[in-house]
Amino acid sequence: MNTYDDVERTGMSTQDVEETGMSERAVLLDFPGADDLMAAGRVEPPSAQALARALAGIEAAVAAQEAGHAAGRKKGAVATAPLRGMSGRRRALVGLFTAAAVAAGVATYTNTGETPTGTRSETRADTASVFLNDISTVAATQSLSSGKYWKTHLTVGDSYLSKSMDFYVVNDGKAYKKGRQPDWQLGPKDLDWKALNQLTTDPAKLLQLLQTPPRPKSISPFDQALTLLGGSPASPKLRAGLFKAMAGLKGVTLVGTVKDSTGRSGTALEFAEAKSIGRVIVDPKTSSILEYTFTWTAGASKGKATHQTYLSVGFTDKIG
Amino acid sequence: MKPDTRQHEERSDGAPSRDGGSDAQLTRSAAGDAAAFTPLVQAYSPALHGYFARRMPGAADDLLAEAWLQAFAARRTFDPSRGSARGWLFGVARNVLAQHLRRAGRQEAVPGVEITDPWQAVDQRLDAAALAPALRRALAELPVEEREVLLLVSWEQLTPAEAAAAVGIPAGTARSRLHRARGRLRDRLAPTGPAGRHLSVTGDMA
Structure with a gap:
């Protein structure tokens, strides 16, 4: 492993360098047993998975950053304009503060909970919150639209929701009314379409709602947030708030870049509970939910999984 | 002082021995070209993973992923006039290890001094x-x-x-x-x- 094995160890002191031409490194480590110590530091190179995960995390962060930037430019680039007239020193300070703010954000999210539970999940929780904060910026910059119906195009079929929460499915080109869709749940709140539009978009308030024990207990805060993010006509601002709120949820971990069941690439996050695990794949460029998988990991249904693969969602004015 | 002969030798971890290119990539990524950061991950992951593996073998993969995200978030604090990308990245890695040790409560008992050398x-x-x-x-x-x-x-x-x-x-x-x-x-x-x-x-x- 090391390239210095051929350097003779002679016990000379630093002052001898000039005369002997010994490499600087060999001089720095000129003590008995230096080679043995170096050899004891030999480790296996990182696994392909470890490298892929590190890279996926950065690719997601870069993609989120760039998507956020592009959107920022479209909207008038408020943040960058005043920098132009600044002195170099001021500009450097602004840069430093931005970085400090990012770092502070990470710290805040790490400390949201009470006592740290496990180091492993803690470390990964950090990376998830960095991603969720970035994706929140992306979500905020998606364009606002409207329509009579909210259409959800899943791999298994299409469904439509009216503003009065009537639910329609389309089968063989024919639309069938399937009754009323249950309200969305957010902690103690039951939300219909109208209530959704009036809901706060403040991340702190949303997080508080998410953390208020739900009814029934089986729906986790992660599931609640994702149901709204994936299958509801939540506004870009509300989606941004929800992503940011999720960054404060304990136990959300970043998996990295994965492909969904249709082969689309996205960033996966997981949330494990006592008997189940939820995994979501988010498109880092648009903040769209690509796929949600819920798997029972214990109990009677152990091993059973449900998938929801979103091919597209959006407003439309007619069914079919 | 003799020139740094290390530059003529190949690093065993495969990381670039001259940091000039990496410094530029890091500076560019801080200036807004976020994608310029990605090649650094490929170049320095083996070295940084080694650092973690030698000190915290069970958590090296997690710590590596965490170190990169923190480095990316803090990339604007890199100042090429104060040192190489390599030294800076190891500084980030050292912080990540210190955070890990602090959380795990396994830190060596050196009150007031943060030494990232988990001796055990x-x-x-x-x-x-x-x-x-x-x-x-x-x-x-x-x-x-x-x-x-x-x-x-x-x-x-x-x-x-x-x-x-x-x-x-x-x-x-x-x-x-x-x-x-x-x-x-x-x-x-x-x-x-x-x-x-x-x-x-x-x-x-x-």
Whole structure:
């Protein structure tokens, strides 16, 4: 492993360098047993998975950053304009503060909970919150639209929701009314379409709602947030708030870049509970939910999984 | 001072031996070209993973992913005039390790000083490598801040200046720590003379 094995160890002191031409490194480590110590530091190179995960995390962060930037430019680039007239020193300070703010954000999210539970999940929780904060910026910059119906195009079929929460499915080109869709749940709140539009978009308030024990207990805060993010006509601002709120949820971990069941690439996050695990794949460029998988990991249904693969969602004015 | 001959040798971890290109990539990524950051992950992951694997074998994969995200978030704090990308990245890695140790409550009992040299893990590694017991003991008896610099130079193949940047001390301080560590190890391990007496002379019970 090391390239210095051929350097003779002679016990000379630093002052001898000039005369002997010994490499600087060999001089720095000129003590008995230096080679043995170096050899004891030999480790296996990182696994392909470890490298892929590190890279996926950065690719997601870069993609989120760039998507956020592009959107920022479209909207008038408020943040960058005043920098132009600044002195170099001021500009450097602004840069430093931005970085400090990012770092502070990470710290805040790490400390949201009470006592740290496990180091492993803690470390990964950090990376998830960095991603969720970035994706929140992306979500905020998606364009606002409207329509009579909210259409959800899943791999298994299409469904439509009216503003009065009537639910329609389309089968063989024919639309069938399937009754009323249950309200969305957010902690103690039951939300219909109208209530959704009036809901706060403040991340702190949303997080508080998410953390208020739900009814029934089986729906986790992660599931609640994702149901709204994936299958509801939540506004870009509300989606941004929800992503940011999720960054404060304990136990959300970043998996990295994965492909969904249709082969689309996205960033996966997981949330494990006592008997189940939820995994979501988010498109880092648009903040769209690509796929949600819920798997029972214990109990009677152990091993059973449900998938929801979103091919597209959006407003439309007619069914079919 | 002789030129850094290391630049003519190939690094065993495959990372670029000249940091000029990496410095530029890091600077560019900080200036807004976020994608310029990605090649750094490929170039330095083996080196950074090695750093974690030697000190916290069970968590190296997690810590590597975390270190990259923190480095990306803090990329604007990199200042090429103050040192190389390599030293800066190891500084980030060191912080990540310190956070991990703090959370795990496994930090070495050095009140007020944050030394990222979890000796137990390192010592187990030395034991497993069947390092001569005398050398192992001598290393254990080094003051922790000297040992940290020594291991950064020996294991991570950093220059003293890079090790200084990683630890957050002036380069001269890193050099003198290394110098003192080397002196202690020579004293302790010299083939002639009773080692025990030297120990009591230097009086280091780190």
